[in-house]
Amino acid sequence: MQRRAAGVYIAVFLVIAAGAYSLIGVAQEPTVSVENPDRTLSNQGQKFNVDGRQYNVTSLSGGSAEVAWTQQSATYSAELTNNSTIEQDNTTFRLLIPNQSKPNQATLREVQNLTNDTQTVTQSNQTYVVVNGSDNGSSANKSLVPVDEYKRQQFGEPETRTLRKGNNFQYQNNSTTVSNITKESVMLQWKAPKTTTTSLSSGGTADLGPNNKTFVAHAQGGKVLLSSDVKGYNEQNAEINHFHERIAGLWGVSILSFLAALLLAMLAYMPFKG
Incomplete structure (x- = not known):
């Protein structure tokens, strides 16, 4: 009697396992589709417009685009700090x-560098250049010349340039304007072209146009489709995720039911003594 009851339970579990497995086999996975894309990117070099802004x-390649x-x-702006070169x-x-708390100008002073073989000494926080006399470099004929005075003797007066707010200033091959002067730095500004690049990958979103309109990208047949219906696209993805969750549940039912049937069979038909 016990074996007969076990056989019934085994059959029930096997039916459940087979039913779950058959459902897995016939289930069709939903797919994401973009029926009416706002933009279709089909080749490199293509140009398109978003709210008056032209993109290239x-x-x-590979379902993604830039x-x-x-x-x-x-x-553009740049900051030149005090005492920088x-x-x-x-x-x-x-x-x-x-x-000063509010300086109205700054100075550019030419840097005059001493040669590597120039000997200097420091005395009482003052730097001097050791100058040899005419007697074959004898120490008795050496003299000390303040470094600034020595530079003037060797190079002449250093060139200086004055910077004021509103002045034109050539900086890194750009014609800039001095926009502000503080005791810490001089601020420069200039106008120049600027290229902004946006990466688009399938399933990802990007803000395009002057109004930052949000698009979702979708790869299809070597093209990238752009859709402003981000909510609808996300709902399709949520449906796919729910489908995978249900399939995972059916696999669990099928496997557990089969293992339960196997365990019952082993216990019910196990030989016993007596």
Whole structure:
């Protein structure tokens, strides 16, 4: 009687396992589709417009793309800190700002470097250059010359340039304007083209256009489709995730039912003594 009951339970579990497995076999996975894309990117070099801003497809491969747009007159800025050095007309200058709360100007002073074989000494916080006399370099004929005075003797007066707010200033091959001067730094500004690149990958979103309109990208047949219906696209993905969860549950039912039937069979038909 016990074996007969066990046989019934075994059959039930096997039916459940087979039913779950058959459902897995016939289930069709939903797919994401974009029926009416706002933009279709089909080849490199393609141009398209979003709210008046023109984009250029700079790359397109493997279901992803890069698009770029160029702002012809973007504002750039740079900060020159006090006591820093810059290159101007093949000459090195040091930026010197007066120690004032609101300085109205700054000075660029030419940097005059001593040669490597120039001997210097420091006495009482003052640097001197050791100058040899005419008697074959005898120490008795050596003299000490303040380093600034020695540089004037060797190079002449250092070149200086004055910077004021509103002045034009050539910096790193850009024609800049001095926008502000503080006791810590000099601020420069200039206009130049600026290219902004945006990467698009399937399933990812990107903000395009001057109004930052959000698009979702979808790869299809070597193309990248852009859709502004982000909510609808995400709902399709959520449906796919739910499908996978249900399939995983059916696999669990099928495997556990089969293992239960196997365990019952082993216990019910196990030989016993007596």
